[in-house]
Amino acid sequence: MATHMIVDGERLVRRLKELGSLGVDQDGRLTRLAATDADKLGRDLFVRWAKEAGLEVFIDRIGNIFAIYETSENSGAAPVMMGSHIDTVIDAGKFDGCYGVLAALGVIEAVKSAGIHLARPLVVAAFTNEEGVRFTPDMMGSLVYVGGMDVEEALQAVSIDGKLLGHELERIGYAGKRDPRFPAPEAYVELHIEQGPVLESFGMQIGVVEYLQGISWQRITIDGVANHAGTTPMDLRRDAGYAAAKVMDFVHDLAMKYSTEMVGTVGSIDFEPNAINVIPSRATLTVDLRSPREERLLAAETALADEIRSISNTLGVSVRSETLARTKPVEFCDDIVDRIERIAELRGFKSVRMTSGAGHDAQMMARLCPTAMIFVPSARGISHNPDEYTPDLDLINGAHVLLDLIIDLARKH
């Protein structure tokens, strides 16, 4: 199932650099927010490369770009789809999303030039507004594509700069005619940088992504009583700040206890009045819980709710929590995951099965068809940042795993 074929690595690296040079704002930051002029620059370049490769390009109504390689032999068969996104965050790196799209294009070019006969067409997808910075929600293009959001509703989304997505797509020339869910794929595979430190830490070349974590975001608001830090004895306090520390401890200890299958983070906190000599009357903190297993996430949420009740009773504070976001874990296709692992081994790469901690278009696609992801290392785990970096060799290794997998998936009927 592994081939000795190669993807043009030098071209892949060069294209990543060229795409990453477009959309630099006045502060020198790479910023291609969805449906902006900068996004148009990136889209136009990808479309040009796809057409130069002899692919047919379609745009759907939500602006997703599909570059299709079809032959008379396989025309009409459900395609094998690869893809990711080429929109970015503000002050982005060059690899997130773009790598998956450009490696997929390189895979098709390699297949074409080798003249391999496939039973299925191949498609590269570049989904609209994956980052969700300019329009909410994130992963919007793939969400609409799989039918999780109505296209009309999505086109009415208002940007942080007050524009309608529908108008912005028209303005930049990417309001397509095709209804989303064309083409309906046989399978979807997304190659992506890890955006975490695991592969680098363990000296692995390939991450075989079995799961994508479910995410539970809560805001917890603790109300105590502001009193003088000097004149209020310890046992007469209702200290919202100390109660917040107990929540932080609990989240950390819970995640450590189940660290093979969950992470927990308190990333933000605010005290009121936030003065050195006043006992905090209010603490507001966020809790980010993630797990690849829904039962674990549910159990963690229940345990946190119990702990909050206990803290409230013990410390005489009132505590309330609100859900800010909640997604279920995604289990990728066993069969494709197994194939990725075997291909990596046959190619001589060290791989590890892992869970994606971040959200990706693949989690939407998994609702529609057999789906999996391939990760390559991110230096120091840094992402969404100009320091985002993956060595050339790792980029090319990942493209080769994708190449073999796609041939494997597209050869069969």
Place this chain on the structure above:
Amino acid sequence: MATHMIVDGERLVRRLKELGSLGVDQDGRLTRLAATDADKLGRDLFVRWAKEAGLEVFIDRIGNIFAIYETSENSGAAPVMMGSHIDTVIDAGKFDGCYGVLAALGVIEAVKSAGIHLARPLVVAAFTNEEGVRFTPDMMGSLVYVGGMDVEEALQAVSIDGKLLGHELERIGYAGKRDPRFPAPEAYVELHIEQGPVLESFGMQIGVVEYLQGISWQRITIDGVANHAGTTPMDLRRDAGYAAAKVMDFVHDLAMKYSTEMVGTVGSIDFEPNAINVIPSRATLTVDLRSPREERLLAAETALADEIRSISNTLGVSVRSETLARTKPVEFCDDIVDRIERIAELRGFKSVRMTSGAGHDAQMMARLCPTAMIFVPSARGISHNPDEYTPDLDLINGAHVLLDLIIDLARKH
């Protein structure tokens, strides 16, 4: 040692209300910051009342006001001094400071009208800039008075609105000629609202203040590594926020362990980048430790420093602490404290020995002469706030304890 004499309680309450009606700013807030026009209004009223009571009024170079009751019998003897301050914070209550000054005036009026012969003159002091809101440091007038700060240096202090204290005192007519430390008292007693919840909570009328807490203020800065909350396994994190929670736990547990003689508070905290899905790279928090015993405060500071080292090693974060303020505890005069307790008992008031958690002019005066404080209850412990409140009866009870104590102290040579 307890008399059956009374202070005119109705007049005391009326004067507190009248003084508290002066210096209301455009937002309706009682605000008499030191050496402002509003402060002048308060000073002028107090001086008028003192002169109407037949007292001689002196102003020293730092603007402290002394109203003296001296007779031919005791002229030249070291006086017994009572006092506090009449400057306020922004959006203040009517009782903090003013109560001690006006009750002292009422005590002298009671002594005068009863025609009691005393071996020592009596003095009411109203010290400049106790609150320290407009000029740094706080308790400036009493600090200069006891020789803890040079008067020339103090007059050069620059206000938050860019003015020199010396000029401002001249402008409002309170740049006196007398060198500070005139008159040098035999003893100093300060009657004050508790500004804490203890007396009310325990149903006591009188707080017999044995100690004034030493204060240790530190800012603790924890540096970790910002990473993605989803993709970074628990054991690869350097979470500055979790480290901050451990510091909060330690401060709380330490203060609870020694709760009879210390309090500990983390009143302010800030995370960077303070985002729901990013592990905090930096946490900055403040620690406020207070104890009436210097050894306890030193031990707490050492234990905190040890804990910080341990947290740093265990969690892989770097932690540094800076001292923001440090004052030693003050032990008030045993003899005066004993007298206050006995007088309260003879007057039929429930009293409790306690520690002042806040700073007062008495802590400066204790450097110079035998000193103590008397507290009366603060409703719900609220102070530095328009809701600051002490029931009339409690105000009058406190004045009666002060009256008996002053007669007791001033009768002897």
